[in-house]
Amino acid sequence: MGIPYFDAHCDTIARCLALPDQGLQENTGHVDLVRGTQLGRYAQIFALYHSPGAAPPDGMLAQCKRLYHRFAQEMDENAGLVQHCRTGADIDQAVAQGKMAALLSIEGADLLDCDPAQVALAAGWGVKFLNLTWNYGNAVSGSNSRESDRGLSPQGRDFVRELERCGIYPDVSHLSDPGFWDLCRMARGPVVASHSNSRAICPHPRNLTDDQFQAIRDSGGVVGINFYRPFVGDGDSLELLTAHIEHFLNLGGEKTVCFGGDLDGCDVLAGGLQGLQDIPLLYEALKGRGYPASLLEDLFWNNLRRMIR
Numbered sequence: 001m002g003i004p005y006f007d008a009h010c011d012t013i014a015r016c017l018a019l020p021d022q023g024l025q026e027n028t029g030h031v032d033l034v035r036g037t038q039l040g041r042y043a044q045i046f047a048l049y050h051s052p053g054a055a056p057p058d059g060m061l062a063q064c065k066r067l068y069h070r071f072a073q074e075m076d077e078n079a080g081l082v083q084h085c086r087t088g089a090d091i092d093q094a095v096a097q098g099k100m101a102a103l104l105s106i107e108g109a110d111l112l113d114c115d116p117a118q119v120a121l122a123a124g125w126g127v128k129f130l131n132l133t134w135n136y137g138n139a140v141s142g143s144n145s146r147e148s149d150r151g152l153s154p155q156g157r158d159f160v161r162e163l164e165r166c167g168i169y170p171d172v173s174h175l176s177d178p179g180f181w182d183l184c185r186m187a188r189g190p191v192v193a194s195h196s197n198s199r200a201i202c203p204h205p206r207n208l209t210d211d212q213f214q215a216i217r218d219s220g221g222v223v224g225i226n227f228y229r230p231f232v233g234d235g236d237s238l239e240l241l242t243a244h245i246e247h248f249l250n251l252g253g254e255k256t257v258c259f260g261g262d263l264d265g266c267d268v269l270a271g272g273l274q275g276l277q278d279i280p281l282l283y284e285a286l287k288g289r290g291y292p293a294s295l296l297e298d299l300f301w302n303n304l305r306r307m308i309r
């Protein structure tokens with residue numbers, strides 16, 4: 001019996017689109033279906049991502065549609081292995097059939113031209129999480145990399161309201177701190193951070209302060225632990241990664257912490273991890289630290305599964 005793994009963020013679809021010989025079934029990146037089959041249960045939220053700094057001539061929305069179509073094509077071509085899931089019931093059914101569950105997110109409102117009128121399109125595709133920004137500021141908000149003192153614009157507030165109306169969770173990973181608090185003040189439902197660590201453990205602006213973590217927890221959302229080494233800290237041990245998990249658990253995060261490894265979205269992973277094939281090492285490391293089975297099940301599956309209704 002393999003282990004469960006439900007991950008909130010990877011950039012594999014952008015990699016597949018950029019590199020035609022690197023399909024989802026088997027590739028030389030961090031995530032593919034062959035490696036996914038080695039896990040006992042595997043669900044993955046695939047981000048549609050493209051850098052706003054390299055927008056194609058026909059624009060970001062057109063690129064977003066190309067990314068979605070590449071995702072849909074991969075689902076069709078690998079229908080025996082993986083199923084696109086829009087609901088929690090879809091996930092449970094895919095797992096019962098021995099298939100991997102694939103879900104969608106969008107990384108950066110830029111990919112919808114920051115236009116609230118395009119949110120319904122994404123919802124129709126089954127998008128579940130949407131990062132308001134990537135590393136660039138946009139018409140919705142500043143990011144925590146650029147224009148980091150700028151919060152949500154009036155258009156950004158309209159965008160968030162439309163996300164909530166359409167059943168898509170606003171995702172704060174990459175968002176500026178003022179944007180984070182603007183969002184938390186206006187949110188009517190859960191706020192998520194799909195791939196962000198603890199700033200108390202690793203003081204990087206991409207990571208969350210304790211107050212931010214607790215605000216997400218109190219909203220009913222989740223925080224996905226990111227494996228990208230610069231967000232984990234100096235050093236190369238799995239202990240450094242588990243320090244982020246344990247810090248969040250000590251903040252009352254037993255039902256909040258999940259994983260959002262940023263696989264295929266970064267070049268170097270922490271703790272010697274090489275990709276999806278090494279998730280069992282992480283599971284065993286936490287088990288070795290005395291985590292009870294019920295907590296492992298929450299971290300590796302239930303906490304994120306609960307978000308998808």
Ligand SMILES: [Zn+2]
Binds near residue numbers: 107173174265
């Ligand atoms: Zn990211």
